Amino acid sequence: MKFKTFIWFVGPSLFLMLLFIAAPLVSVFLDSFRITQPVVQTVETETCSAGFLQQTCTTTINTVPVIDEETGRVVTTTEWVGWLSYERVLEPRRAWDAIRSFDYNGLMQIDFWAALRFTVMFTLVTLPLVIGVGLAIALAVNNAAKSLRGPIIFVSLLPFIITPVIGSLSIYWLFVGDGILTRGLEAWLDRDIAMFAQAWTIELLMLFYRVWHVAPFAFVIFYAGLQTVNQDTLESAIIDGASRWDRLRYVIIPHLMPLIVFIALIHLMDSYRVFDEIVGFRAQAYVISLQWLTFDFLAADDAGNRAFSRASASAMLTMIGIVILLIPLLRRTWRDHKGGSH
Amino acid sequence: MSDIPRAMRQPFALKFGSAAFLAFWCLLAAFPIFWIAVMSFKSPVDAFAASPFDVIFGPATRAAGDGLSILDIVVGVVVLFYTVKLALGWLPRKVVEWAPGGQVWAGWIIGVIGYALGFVLFFFFVLPAVLGVLNPILGPLGNPVLGLTTIHYQSVWVDNQFYQNFLNSLLVTGGVVTVSLTVGTLAGYGLARSGSNIAFWLLIIALIFRALPHSVLVAGYLPVFINSAEILRPILGENAPTLYGQPLAVIAVLVSINQPFTIWMLRSFFQNIPNELDEAARVDGCTHFQAFRWVIMPVMWPGVITTGLFSFLLAYNDFLVTSLLLDATNQTMVPAIAGYFNRETTTTDQVEAVAAAVSITAPLFLLVMVFQRQIVSGLTAGAVKG
Numbered sequence: 001m002k003f004k005t006f007i008w009f010v011g012p013s014l015f016l017m018l019l020f021i022a023a024p025l026v027s028v029f030l031d032s033f034r035i036t037q038p039v040v041q042t043v044e045t046e047t048c049s050a051g052f053l054q055q056t057c058t059t060t061i062n063t064v065p066v067i068d069e070e071t072g073r074v075v076t077t078t079e080w081v082g083w084l085s086y087e088r089v090l091e092p093r094r095a096w097d098a099i100r101s102f103d104y105n106g107l108m109q110i111d112f113w114a115a116l117r118f119t120v121m122f123t124l125v126t127l128p129l130v131i132g133v134g135l136a137i138a139l140a141v142n143n144a145a146k147s148l149r150g151p152i153i154f155v156s157l158l159p160f161i162i163t164p165v166i167g168s169l170s171i172y173w174l175f176v177g178d179g180i181l182t183r184g185l186e187a188w189l190d191r192d193i194a195m196f197a198q199a200w201t202i203e204l205l206m207l208f209y210r211v212w213h214v215a216p217f218a219f220v221i222f223y224a225g226l227q228t229v230n231q232d233t234l235e236s237a238i239i240d241g242a243s244r245w246d247r248l249r250y251v252i253i254p255h256l257m258p259l260i261v262f263i264a265l266i267h268l269m270d271s272y273r274v275f276d277e278i279v280g281f282r283a284q285a286y287v288i289s290l291q292w293l294t295f296d297f298l299a300a301d302d303a304g305n306r307a308f309s310r311a312s313a314s315a316m317l318t319m320i321g322i323v324i325l326l327i328p329l330l331r332r333t334w335r336d337h338k339g340g341s342h
Numbered sequence: 343m344s345d346i347p348r349a350m351r352q353p354f355a356l357k358f359g360s361a362a363f364l365a366f367w368c369l370l371a372a373f374p375i376f377w378i379a380v381m382s383f384k385s386p387v388d389a390f391a392a393s394p395f396d397v398i399f400g401p402a403t404r405a406a407g408d409g410l411s412i413l414d415i416v417v418g419v420v421v422l423f424y425t426v427k428l429a430l431g432w433l434p435r436k437v438v439e440w441a442p443g444g445q446v447w448a449g450w451i452i453g454v455i456g457y458a459l460g461f462v463l464f465f466f467f468v469l470p471a472v473l474g475v476l477n478p479i480l481g482p483l484g485n486p487v488l489g490l491t492t493i494h495y496q497s498v499w500v501d502n503q504f505y506q507n508f509l510n511s512l513l514v515t516g517g518v519v520t521v522s523l524t525v526g527t528l529a530g531y532g533l534a535r536s537g538s539n540i541a542f543w544l545l546i547i548a549l550i551f552r553a554l555p556h557s558v559l560v561a562g563y564l565p566v567f568i569n570s571a572e573i574l575r576p577i578l579g580e581n582a583p584t585l586y587g588q589p590l591a592v593i594a595v596l597v598s599i600n601q602p603f604t605i606w607m608l609r610s611f612f613q614n615i616p617n618e619l620d621e622a623a624r625v626d627g628c629t630h631f632q633a634f635r636w637v638i639m640p641v642m643w644p645g646v647i648t649t650g651l652f653s654f655l656l657a658y659n660d661f662l663v664t665s666l667l668l669d670a671t672n673q674t675m676v677p678a679i680a681g682y683f684n685r686e687t688t689t690t691d692q693v694e695a696v697a698a699a700v701s702i703t704a705p706l707f708l709l710v711m712v713f714q715r716q717i718v719s720g721l722t723a724g725a726v727k728g
Binding site: 003005010012014020021024026027139143144152154155156157158159161162164165166167174176180187212216220221224244269273275291297308311316318319322325326333 | 352371555563634
């Protein structure tokens, strides 16, 4: 295919990606170093009220935004502020003080560090669980009668396909104050239970939700992989006296290894972006994630203001994590490309 | 059993353990969804009752006069069974029979819409009227046994005007699927047929873009979208639009966010279509575009449908982008449900929120039922070949 034809085919897609992915990245990068805010002026007003012999006067100094005479809009200025937005997000001095005095709770008082801790913990804990549960379901389905497999796959796909916010809500309603499972647990353990009153129970439910949501994806891929296991290798392993466990360990898992790597990569990327659970479980008072932090800066507060520069700074900090995550993958792809296997 | 070699035969404990695990998983997978569906049909007292049987049978709902008798349940199940049976056997035959050649897809759209409308009319209007007459006559068979009320759905869809959010969701998802498939198929075909270095690097860049958190991108859009009228005024003049709150702008954003995934997936589908096919067309004198239009397009539909399903899911399930870029007047369904959180003070509000959640889930449920095979093939296509 000639280069010109290729560009005609790829052009529209490339244009969209440049305009809506690459350009915003550049603008976020620039925005993280500058702040746009309304110009304010101090106005001295003297209010007097009638009094005996002489008036009582009070002078108050108010800061009011300057309003453009022609358009009636608030005048804003944009200035370059260097690392100021980053400092406001990271609060390095407070964080360093907390680290030096081994004050863990002090460090967790700063939103960014709390979000970072949760995001990393969440990513690392769910990864082995998703792969393990997915593989277990795939092996069990492979073991089941053929006529049952279709319905089982149908039921398994439900948690994967459901809207993440709704999925976490459906689990939230089971465990909410008078939800059925809370009532059940209370009757069983004979004590009051409030699942959404402290951080660790919410985190537990979020971990459960994510495994519930993603395990079907791992299952479907592993199940497809299991169909292509070389039967001859399996048979020779049996002849050599390999036990069931040995066959799983030395034949099936090595065969599935590329798929395990693939799922691990996709899962790392996706769970690093954990966000919908925080909305569904209404966890923002106890637990937040990096993506939620940016969302919170971007959402309008009660006065209708949005903290764009802090949002940009926290977005850029989130990006650093993604870059670290992707470097091994990119190095491997580059090696493959150089090796000519492509 | 005898054709299975002895070493492959499984001990009873293993078989039993594997079956038990599978049953447990199915229960776990379906239970939360099944439970919110049950809750949404009950009065608040029943929905949050202490005993699970009260939630299922709904005594308080029944006491309020809303319930199904044994007759209702039997007739309902029979009607549902025949609906599904007709939809799978009779409907496709009629569509193929009546649609003019070459326009079968249009026949399908009209047929499915007509069938769905007929079902809704019969099931929700004709049937209740007939059963309302029959129930009192039959005595014990006609007494309500299962509490069930649709009042929460009525207040969500009619009183709270959820149908507007539904229409917005329809607009956004429809737009995203159409545009992203049109743009993505061209790019996927180009990438699959070009072995050049640029194609490789484009795919790698797309992979990096796929990993980006959406909030990073939205942080880039939001300031520009809010001030777009002023930014665009020098170019477009007085009627420069404010992009914030525009469904069209959200469609463009979601299409672009989805593009990396779409082109990877379509590329892997196109690689499965043999190269000889378009080479033969080229030998016969077609240009690349003609080969694409007349040779590739007729055989590419399985891949396009699968990719379209995943585009649909992304647009339909999105919370972050739509909640930040759309304002309250044209909100889609998923962010709109967040509005219930703030009002959720009484248990009635909670059950209404549950009903809204079930309303959002129902189309997805149908989607899995109809397209299960395509979804599975889509999931594995990316992994096994890519």
